[in-house]
Amino acid sequence: MITELTHLLSTLDISAEWVGLRATREMSTARSSRDGRPETNGTSTTQGVMVEVLVNGQIGYGATNSLKPEQVREAAAAAYRQAIAASEWTIQKTGLSARPKVVGQYLSPMVKPFDVLTLGEINDVLTKICHGLKQSDKIVKTSATAITTETESWFVSSNGSEVYQKFLRIGTDYSATAQEGAIIQRRSSNGFLAHCYQGGMEYFITPELWNRVQQVGEQALELLSAEECPTETTTLVLSPDQMLLQIHESIGHPLELDRILGDERNYAGGSFVKLQDFGNLVYGSPLMNITFDPTVSGEFASYGFDDTGAPASREYLIKAGVLQRGLGSLESQARSGVAGVACSRASSWNRPPIDRMANLNLESGDQSFDDLIGGIDRGVYMEANRSWSIDDQRHKFQFSCEYAKLIENGKLSKTLRNPNYRGITPQFWNSLARVGDRSTWQMYGTPFCGKGEPNQCIWVGHGSPVAAFANVEVFGGGA
């Protein structure tokens, strides 16, 4: 494909400062079972070419799902006209430094290929998971899902870039809903579709799968008779499957430079972080170390290059609690004067790249799980995200989880249902009191990070140890 695109590039009759072609072909399969019966089976293929044209310091784009040369040339002509029409209104002149020459490739790791199981076998596993989840007649719904995605992208440009990347991704999920009268509780394995990784079936058919299925079913039932989460200000301990959401919403989004520059204010919102905060702001306690790390093998959003060709590397965004750099592309870095990372990403061929998260992780501390819990007289330990809401400046949040335990005298005690907590981002992270060691570190991901105009939904990964926060408002459900 690189050869074809390079030839196509050479045939474009456009008087531009720079032209880039990014072709993408993605094939995904979705298979799910509900209550042991097939719910979804299908394959989706999308392909197309995004042409970016830089004219008079303005990039215009044209995208087409046809790979025919004349259609791509038409898209290039449209991109050129778009750039010309907008160039006198450009927000800031874009230079070639925003699209550097780069040559390279990236391939996802893979242990067990997707076709290690036949379609029938995958459906059999999903059916068996549903049966395993149904621990009682009080389980009114069971579901199991496996999604695989194979994405190839090719990027060539008029200044000599040639990048090939192949991503193999898998996401799995299963859950049980229990009901007794008006009490309804849903329990999943670490939150909806949190098991998202780069790799193959090794992330689905795991050694602990069947024990975990049984545990999820049992815990759904357990929640029916559990006490409501108390309303109090206490020590909150979050498991890595909830830290996924906490990191994403209250660190990732507010550090996106395009939000801080105002691009997102009409949709997702801005940020409480200001450009002058970089290098100065005490974002959290000294235990807080956050990395942008696209190099973690198997983590959901690892890659070699972003969608403008910028080579990706591991960088600290927050070190010992102090804000270091933002999630910003080369364009955003030029506009803001703030250091960024290689994070200009597009959800597919039909959307332009914007500042996104990729893998954003909380680095480990030094406490084992038992030591961390053991040092807490009273608190609440929560697992698996159930609900999330945060304001447009990423300041005031309220999140809820599926499952919780009361912490009393350094031990986990009663199970609690409907656990919620709320807080304000800087105060919350400055109350980070204990961070688990590497033995508690787990990585998850989600394919549902939404942002941008036009809207884009993209995949991100988040790894974290267990973490404890002091003086957090927790509360339960009910009207």
Next chain:
Amino acid sequence: MTTVERGALETSFNSLVEQLRAELSPDEQFTLTLTSEQSQFTRFNHAKVRQTGTVSDGTLRLQLMQDQRSSYQEFPFTGDVEIDQRQAQHALDALRQEVPQLPKNPYLVLPSGDATSRESHEGNLLPSDAVPSTILAAVADFDFTGIYSAGLVIRAYADSVGQKHWFATDTYSLDYSLFTAEGQAVKGTIAGNQWNHAAYQTKINQSREQLNRLSDAPKPIGRGQYRTYLAPAAVAELVNILSWGGVSEASYQQGGSCFAALRRGEKKLSPKFSLSENFTQGLVPRFNELGEVAPSELPLIVSGELANMLISSKTAKEYTLVANGATQDEGLRSPELEVGDLPSDRILTELHTGLYVSNLHYLNWSDRPTGRITGMTRYACFWVENGEIVAPIENLRFDDSLYQFWGENLVALTDFQEFIPDVGTYEHRNLGGVLVPGMIVENFTYTL
């Protein structure tokens, strides 16, 4: 896009339908759905262009059913007959390999009926290269941000029993915000299929007046319960969340609906509250993934009583019910909330003292079985005393149950509605919107 080019897309789709019908064996059935668009997207920030471009896209979804088994293939629709036919044949071949390997689904619904429809609406949109200058010239002195999306949108359907629907319309939407230097903002949206520059200028002037009201320093408001006016755009957010574990019959049957307590008779809604699906404006297609056509109007909640939930044919088969033309996800497609009797010039007087909330943001269930929703206030929101706007407020988090704010705490609904267009563009440009009044609520609960 020219009339000829639009016609070529329809011709290509029709040829695929004929090809698939001719290919089919007697024991096979298929449905074919099309989502397609030719779009321009121009994004603004600080009254300048941030990004601009065009997208030519289309996706076909071919579902094959045989012997109570089913699978689908999605593949690109390019409008090139030769390419599209080749891809359709490839998809059909792949499905014939796959379907026999799958387990049987006792609740699989086959297409039936003889419904056909064809709607095609040509618009008058801004020329592509005139978009930046036309829109930005009117707002050059503002901190203006937003997106203009425009072009042709197509939804189509056909199946093996002869049903066929075609819905094509030119549309545009301009979704924008104007900001003060202090970060306060007003929201505006215009949409349709005929660009009207005078209407755009009028809308911007209205936003300008609203922005002037935000120049005062925001008043801090503590947590608590406040009498609140929720403007139509805010009410639309509350209605929209009902597509997610609200009005779906399957969701109710499977323990996921907020209306289960209403259905069991344990909770009540206000007699002032009436919600329906109303397709009479014709802004979205009425056909679903099985070619079934929804009734032009379907009452869901009438005077606080549950009248209908949205029931797809699949749910109907599983739970032995009668379907009512719902889509498979049983979400709202053209919702309307009935008006009340509060005129616009009485809103502040009736509110008296409390909060005037223009928009809500980032809603989610905080406890779905009890109908509790949390979210944030956003954009032009004010503190009101004795019927007079006193000052803008800083954003607040609310957390309250719909059984309260649409129940005993619902004071009044306005006697007018506003159409809040769906400007979403995840994967494709959405159609339609929500038709809702504003409402005054007693003791709306703010928690942060």
